Amino acid sequence: MPARSPSSPHLRRAASAGLLALALTAAAPLIQSPPVAGLALPIGAKPAQAAEKGVFFPERFTLSNGMQVVVIPNHRVPVVTHMVWYKVGAADEQRGQSGIAHFLEHLMFKGTDVIAPGEFSRIIAKNGGRDNAFTSYDYTAYYQNVARDRLEMVMRMEADRMANLKLTDAVVYPERDVIIEERRQRIENEPADRIGEQINATLFFHHPYGTPVIGWPQEMATLTREEAEGFYKTWYTPNNAVLVVSGDVTAAELRPLAERYYGAIPARPVPERKRVEEPPITSSRQVVLRDAEVRQPSVRRTWVAPSYRLDPDHQAYALQVLAEIMSGGTTSRLYRSLVVDQKLATSAWLGYGPTAYDMATLSVGASPAAGVEMDKLEAALWAEVDTLLKGGVTEEEVATARKRMLAAAAYARDSLTGPAQTLGAALATGQTIDEVENWPVNIDAVTADQVNAAARAVLSNTNHVTGLLLPLSGKDS
Known part of the structure; x- marks a missing residue:
């Protein structure tokens, strides 16, 4: 079974929103391995066309059992990315x-009557492909990158485990030990991940986004085969899944295969996704973690922000432009001020990702340069936020950010896996294909007034959480 590792905290809820194909990594915490590939944006399309409607130009259809199917033709090489997303x-x-x-994501590799435990990935590898899976707050996805002539094989195998997973105590409980050890190695032994977990738990103390994706250790230790089977039977059904295939294939070619393998699986009733809401909070909070393993201290402040789905004031696109202005490379406001001019930081960023089923987050952070005290860096960082709130951004900054973002959207289609990941994450979190395809038009319409209003609506709130990651020696801010 493939090894898995959590994404870095900066990939969890903070990334430059200027790259449309990075919507997946900017959304919610993922437990995954290897890091999501294929999101690089090679030069190929013409940026001048980016403001027109359309990014990936997918084909779509729905099977009779309710399973959504999305096809993104890309005939550059005879390769496909095949992904199944569960909502x-x-x-x-x-x-x-x-x-x-x-836990169930791991157990999905434990076999059926047709495929023995562990054989799924070995078969993919023998056929020259790569496979893996990842879990987020809002979706679970399984993917294979294979040659075009192996597509039918992976569809048959993936459909088999969608309907026929077989779990026994002999495979379940050793795997429970695996995920517990994974938590020890990847969370408890990594200070940056530990403080990220604590920041989330402090920011969302009622909503389930405050519970780590990998789980709390005392609850992980009691997970049972019966609970895993119950979760599988409740949620893993074709009418709660999205099939996305990107690469050297068309919808006309894929449809007979999708109907043969996935269409034969009966639909089942799926519960409504019911999430509790956070109570009103007006107090700021601080989390401080000191650890001997900290080599690079950092500070970050996180606010709750609108997502694409929950955006009553239509701020999501403006906040993405804001992230590009503040953190979109070496000419961005934060980098230029804190790293280049003041030489206080080695990195500085504002990250926002709107792809979430419920609320999203916006974070501002920095890491100090050698010899710089954290309180001095903090003062400079919050001064940049104050400058933004008081003076706002300019139309020139917005226009430049829009151009960069639209160029990135134009280049995004050259990727093989990026489009599949972007569309899959969008459909699993309540967006439509049309909303994704309208992204360039919506970004191109953002004004400086909208960016300033959105920035003040989020950053003026006092319900934020500040996290300080520090070595054992030194003083607090």
């Missing part, structure tokens, strides 16, 4: 069963 993640778990979504 269920860690935030859909029953209270007290944290980690069950990620």
Whole structure:
């Protein structure tokens, strides 16, 4: 079975929103391995066309059992990315069963009557492909990158485990030990991940986004085969799944295969996704983590922000432009001020990702340069935020950011896996294909007034959480 590792905290809820194809990594915490590939944006399309409607120009259809199918033709090489997205993640778990979504992701590699435990990935590898899976708060996805002539094989195998997973105590409980050890190695031994977990738990203390995707250790240790089977039977059904195939294939070619393998699986009733809401909070909070393993201290402040789905004031696109202005490369405001001019930081960023089923987050952070005290860096960082709130951004800054973002959208289609990941994550979190395809038009319409209004609406709130990651020696801010 493929090894898995959590994404870095900066990939969890903070990334430059100027790259449309990075919508997946900017959304919610993922437990995955290897890091999501194929999101680089090679030069190929003409940026002048980016403001027109359309990014990936997908084909689509729905099977009779309710399974959505999206095809993104890309005939550059005879290769395809095949992904199945389930509209269920860690935030859909029953209270007290944290980690069950990620646990089931592991168990999906434990076989059926046709494929023995562990054989799924070995078969893919023997045929020259790569496969893996990842779990987020809002979705769980399984993917294979294979040659075009192996597509039918992976569809047959993926459909088999969608309907016929076989779990026994002999395979379930050793795998539970695996995920517990994964947590020890990847979370408890990594200070940056530990403080990220604590920031989330402090920011969302009622909503399930405050519970780590991998689970709390005391609950992971009690997960059972029966609970895993119950989660599988509740959520893993074709009418709760999206099939996305990107690469050297068309919808006309894919449809007979999709109907043969996925269309034969009966639909089942799926529960409504019910999430509790956060109560009104006006107080700021601080989390401080000191650890001997900290080599690079950091500070970050996180606010709750609108997502694409929950955006009553239509701020999501403006906030993406804001992230590009503040953090979109070496000419961005934060980098230029804190790293280049003041020489206080080695990195500085503002990250926002709107791809979430419920609320999103916006974070501002920095890491100090050698010899710089954290309180001095903090003062400079918050001064940049104050400058933004008081003076706003200019029309020139917005226009430059829009151009960069639209160029990135134009280049995004050259990727093989990026389009599949972007569309899959969007459909799993309540967006439509048309909303994704309208992204360039919506970004191109953003004005400086809209960016300033959105920045003030989020950053003026006092309900933020500040996290300080520090070595054992030194003083607090």
